Amino acid sequence: MKFSSLGKLLLFVCFTAAFCNGCWDRKEFNQLAIAQTIAVDYEDGEYQLTVQLLMPNTAEETISSKNIWIIDGKGKSVGDAMENLALRAPRELYLNHLDIVLLGEGLMKQDVGQGIEYLMKQHVLRRRTSLLATEGRAGDIVQAQSDLAEVDIYYLANLIRDQRRHVKESETIINDYYIAMDNHVQETLVIPKVALAGEKEIKMAGAALIRDRKLLSWVDQEWLSTYFWITGGKEIVTLQNVGAQHYDVTLEVRKEKYKWELLSKEPLQVEVTFRGTLYMTENDKAAEGLSLDELEAFNESMKKVVEAELTSRIEQDIAQMQEQGADILHLGRWLYAWHPDLMPEETWAEAFSKIKIAVKMETNLELYELK
Amino acid sequence: MLPYFLIKGNGTAGVLAMLPGLLLGAIIITSCAFWNKTCEGYTLFPALTEMLGTFLGKAVGFGFVLFYASFAVSCLYGFIEVINGHLLLETPRMVIAIGIFLLVGVLSWHGLEDIARIATLCAILVLVISLLMLMGSKGVFSIENLLPIRFGEPESLLIAVRQSFFAYGGLLSLFMVYPALARNAHVSKKLMLAMGVSSVAVSLWIILALGVFGQYSTGSMIWLPLELARMIQLSSFLERTEALFAILWMVVVVANGGMLVWCVTEGVQQLFGKRKNSWLHWGTIALLVGMGMQTKNVLGLLQLQQKLSVVSLFWIPILLLFVIVGSLRYRHRQRREEGLGL
Known part of the structure; x- marks a missing residue:
């Protein structure tokens, strides 16, 4: 009996199905x-x-x-x-x-x-x-x-x-x-x-x-706050005695990507810029009753206070990292990628503790509602 | 396996080692166009016999067939190793090999047009999956992982160049395929463009993988694109993206493998002076399966690939030389005969 083409095709499909369906690994x-x-x-x-x-x-x-x-x-x-x-x-x-x-x-x-x-x-x-x-x-x-x-x-x-x-x-x-x-x-x-x-x-x-x-x-968890500037995310910051009436103000800081910059080669000096957006979440009565011009000035002054506070915290944490030789900010990776000729001969853990690291904050104040 | 050999010891700079291979590819396409123009109407093996004489022509033809066979085995068994080692762990290697070769065998039996149509149909799938991979790696890619760009030891660089040479040497299959193409003056330009696009695509895959894994930990990854697929997460509902990647790889392997196996079986049939002989076709495929099973595992495959890349440094130029010199002699003979009014 001669098989038709369709018959051969069907036979072939059934035969290959046995090999190609992955049932062996079910x-x-x-x-x-x-x-x-x-x-x-x-x-x-x-x-x-x-x-x-x-x-x-x-x-x-x-x-x-x-x-x-x-x-x-x-x-x-x-x-x-x-x-x-x-x-x-x-x-x-x-x-x-x-x-x-x-x-x-x-x-x-x-x-x-x-x-x-x-x-x-x-x-x-x-x-x-x-x-x-x-x-x-x-x-x-x-x-x-x-x-x-x-x-x-x-x-x-x-x-x-x-x-x-x-x-x-x-x-x-x-x-x-x-x-x-x-x-x-x-x-x-x-x-x-x-x-x-x-x-x-x-x-x-x-x-x-x-x-x-x-x-x-x-x-501890508080120390990680600086680390989270690298990964991004939110942080709640409460500032005390803000404005003319000395109110306590709570801000939600949304952190964005950080950036390294080489300031000088000899001695090796770098600057890290952290960026974030500030959202007023509580105690916004500090700005109650202010005119538009006064509000702008208040915004500016609050930004400076927050930036100073955060910069101080980060500088302390970086000093602690340098003391331990713990480069969690990936400075070494950045330096090796973009300035490999500046990599020191000593071990990075030792070199990291000696590098001068300046901290810069750039923030935007957003969603400040007027009542 | 090309990404593994390019990156090992060389890091990001290994991508540049593709350039010699790219140059070889351009030479092959140009030689092929020249041969086709000179020997219009002839397929490869009758042309070789006509140009070089029966004995030498068949010997060079056999050299071509051997090259196609080794390339086909290397390509298909690479995929079989991935499937057996990572996805279907309990299925015997022989079963997977038979399944793949059966599929490729049927495809190659039906000829180039079917292979080309399947490749065209699947091109969209390849593009979509590649884009998904690109999107999924956004969160874990870092340009700092690619830097600095420095070549490794000369030995690593030599291995990378050899492998690139061998990879682009696969374009020798054009000598079999060319006679089947339409008589279009722009075919060689399209081939150059296709080669350029695929080179860019491979380079992008490698750069993507390096940007995710870094230059130093990729030295132990044989299947770099697969590791990249395992790493990528497309939202929370699509986790096992290596399954998607396996589909992409299968499509590419079936199309390439189909064409390579067609070159082998067609070459064997031409050497024996037969047309569409099923015994020769399936007998050749059985031999290819047997050849591949000699590599017991991925290490054996790596060693085979290394040896083939070394041999290709001589093999490919010799084959090309025979074809070019033969074409020149043939053209000179034709012009002399035309001049004599013969």
């Missing part, structure tokens, strides 16, 4: 243990991975705290710990949805790179995966998450998302880590810190400074 949803967060710790010469798993059930329409399982694995290397973890998982471990890596203090004091390198090479992590730091054991935060799942099953992820709404690009991702650690400049990376606050709360509480793949120091 994943049944109810047979997976989906990991959202992984904690990496290092203690007593061993790596420990702690994972929060979501195990969906096809019979249920929603995922709740009942579907959560916490497991951990230990080993002499991250690979061993991973193997240990996989052997203990009740279902097939599915790590392709990992959004957050929690780094424990022990690991950060040892070598951050060793904690994530294996996971990167196994394509478990993406360069977009968020990094968070914890004082003490990162596994404790993941353990606490299971309790907090009654509040919000995606507690940590939403915490990061909320912060991102307020401070643009405030999260640190793995790509930032590799850029900061692998370039010719000894940059310092800021990794936001999370901490437990009571039984039913995790909060963002400062950050860890990482240099040369190791923990340099911890900083």
